Amino acid sequence: MNLTLADLTDHGELFLRGTALTIALTFASLIAGMALGVLGAAGRRSTLAPVRWITGAYVELIRNTPFIIQLFFIFFGLPKLGIRMGSLEAAFLAMSINLGGYATEIIRAGLDSIGRGMWEAGASLGLTRWQSFRLVILVPALQKVYPALTSQFIIILLGSSVVSQIAVEELTFVGSYIQSRNFRAFETTLIVAAIYLLLVLVFKWICAAIDKRVFAFARAGR
Amino acid sequence: MTEFTLWDIVRNLLLAARWTILLSLIAFIGGGLVALPVTLARISQNPMLRAPAGAYIALLQGTPLLVQLFLAFFGLALIGFNLAPLAAAAIALTLYTSAFLAEIWRGAIEAVPRGQWEGAQSLALTRWQQMRFIIVPQALKMGIAPTAGFSVQVVKGTALASIIGFVELTKAGTMIANATFDAFRVYGLVALFYFALCYPLSLAAKSLERRMAVKGH
Numbered sequence: 001m002n003l004t005l006a007d008l009t010d011h012g013e014l015f016l017r018g019t020a021l022t023i024a025l026t027f028a029s030l031i032a033g034m035a036l037g038v039l040g041a042a043g044r045r046s047t048l049a050p051v052r053w054i055t056g057a058y059v060e061l062i063r064n065t066p067f068i069i070q071l072f073f074i075f076f077g078l079p080k081l082g083i084r085m086g087s088l089e090a091a092f093l094a095m096s097i098n099l100g101g102y103a104t105e106i107i108r109a110g111l112d113s114i115g116r117g118m119w120e121a122g123a124s125l126g127l128t129r130w131q132s133f134r135l136v137i138l139v140p141a142l143q144k145v146y147p148a149l150t151s152q153f154i155i156i157l158l159g160s161s162v163v164s165q166i167a168v169e170e171l172t173f174v175g176s177y178i179q180s181r182n183f184r185a186f187e188t189t190l191i192v193a194a195i196y197l198l199l200v201l202v203f204k205w206i207c208a209a210i211d212k213r214v215f216a217f218a219r220a221g222r
Numbered sequence: 223m224t225e226f227t228l229w230d231i232v233r234n235l236l237l238a239a240r241w242t243i244l245l246s247l248i249a250f251i252g253g254g255l256v257a258l259p260v261t262l263a264r265i266s267q268n269p270m271l272r273a274p275a276g277a278y279i280a281l282l283q284g285t286p287l288l289v290q291l292f293l294a295f296f297g298l299a300l301i302g303f304n305l306a307p308l309a310a311a312a313i314a315l316t317l318y319t320s321a322f323l324a325e326i327w328r329g330a331i332e333a334v335p336r337g338q339w340e341g342a343q344s345l346a347l348t349r350w351q352q353m354r355f356i357i358v359p360q361a362l363k364m365g366i367a368p369t370a371g372f373s374v375q376v377v378k379g380t381a382l383a384s385i386i387g388f389v390e391l392t393k394a395g396t397m398i399a400n401a402t403f404d405a406f407r408v409y410g411l412v413a414l415f416y417f418a419l420c421y422p423l424s425l426a427a428k429s430l431e432r433r434m435a436v437k438g439h
Contacts, residue, residue, distance in 0.1 A: 064420035066381035076405035161286035
């Protein structure tokens, strides 16, 4: 094996573009997935039984099937129902729906950890159930499960490599493309791995910084 | 052109599911065996053991499983082993599983209250004896539910072996979908197959979690 820096610099721009798309896809899916997760968690605790069943089925289906099958079903399967989309849209949709399923369960655990007293405090202020959820309960509930959420985000970031299989030109796809030109499969893949590792480290650091700022209230009283 | 009936599809997926199960078993058992020394090194009092174990876990948890599969596949070819996709997939999935299990088990061991170590020490047990008679039996209780839960991730992880050409459930699904032009039905069925494999494991993990929680308190 002889790994030279030229492998990286020759294709620097390609690696950069792939990395940028990986970051953009992950970031967009985090936003959409978290929104789904909050809605799903509210649905899991709904007073309407059918809403609970549907969100429950969603969570179990997502958590007990591989991401790649979810992706293939959306991209290759849905056109049969007339739902066609480009590979980038399919990747975004699959990643968001996937995160949404896990986030639903994590956020629900957070909501369960909030005592009845908080709900009663909301009600005594004249807030509706939904207002109490949004204004009183949600943020402390998210704070309780923040570590689990950030691990899930990292799983989504790393899982995004799978969307290379429907030709989304993110980091892993770029790696495959480059090695098909330079015939240095192992070295190129090592560089790809190193970039992912760097992304994860930076992401963890950002999550810790967010924790410090957004959830400062949790430490203030202690 | 031959027609694929629903039964043809199901039968072929059933045959392929055997390979998914085999690969999952190899990865889970192999991963458990590798995770044992990694866990011990990770909680060792010697930093020369602790640091490499920490780096091993960070590397495997900080890179995508797909990239690890590529590295095993290309890397083994590079050093002269032109291995079958099964071998490369087994190696990559074993290492991947070991990192996560080691982290789960470390958590379980560290969750045993410090007083238990001190109590064991005061009985003049060696560190190995403390571990074996006092700590591990308690840690096992805490670690068993997340370990069972992780088996679901292993089964789902084997789906990525399809990408390096190993014919398991996902690869068989792709081949059938390409032959039948009916990706909707085929991937729907493949999803059901995975669900049938994973859901019982999820339920088992959940029930273990409940039982251990009741016993622990």
